[in-house]
Amino acid sequence: MELYFEDIQVGQEMPTLVAEPINKIQQVMYAGASGDFNALHLDDDFAKALGMQGGVITAGMQVMGKVGQAITDWVPKKYLKKFGVRFSGITKPGNIITVTGKVIDKQASNQLITCEVTAQDETGNVKITGRFEAVLPSKSKNT
């Protein structure tokens, strides 16, 4: 079903994404896929030596990828114009990431919507805050 600019209201919530718990295998896959071989994400002994008590931590970009998934599950990727995040907390294997978002602005002149997004774990600890902008098609115009 097509998403139109006219269907979006300021204050409207984006569909929530609840991810599978992050596991270490997935972190290895992410390292291979992204080229980020920082041992902090892969080697428990190394991470512990740097003060991470439970061992490895998750790459921030891996969590951002999950936020990107949540956005493009709702807004088709081709409409996404800008996507930025701030990394505010450490994610670890076992964490269940929930991504939520809300429309904070819409501009009729260019059919642009601006939304805030947040990724947090099962205890409500915030990992990422960010925002994105998308230009949506209009029911009245061909875009």
Next chain:
Amino acid sequence: MADKSKLGKKYPTIVWEVERGKIRELVRAIGDKNPIYSNREIAEKEGYQDCPASPTFLTIPTMVAGSMATAVLDLQINFAMVLHGEEEYEYYREIYPGDVISGVPTVMSIEEKTSKSGRAMDMVTMEIVYTNQRAEKVAKVRSVIVERK
């Protein structure tokens, strides 16, 4: 602290050939099952020319080129105290398999800040504008590296 004389400095151009398998591999690692990234027919039905790169795909050329690590060393930042603070993408065009994209990592700003907990830190902002083989701008990546004191 970060070497402020490096403001505006440009690092070697990153050149990256976009492979179909790499687009798929990244979304698989993320756990993003959207079929547009792996099924060309579905992607075309959804209005793409081919399977597009996912929103955070441009992390790959940067990581593989090691441009952040190069910058961290060059800026004399203490590697053990580095955090990835922010990441932002502006999208101008889709990136497709077979595209050859290139961009120049540039130091845009070096600022001293104080965290909420009162801790001093340096924030280094790097920017890369990627163009494709037709010299069309495809995206801008802005990364903020934080050095805790």
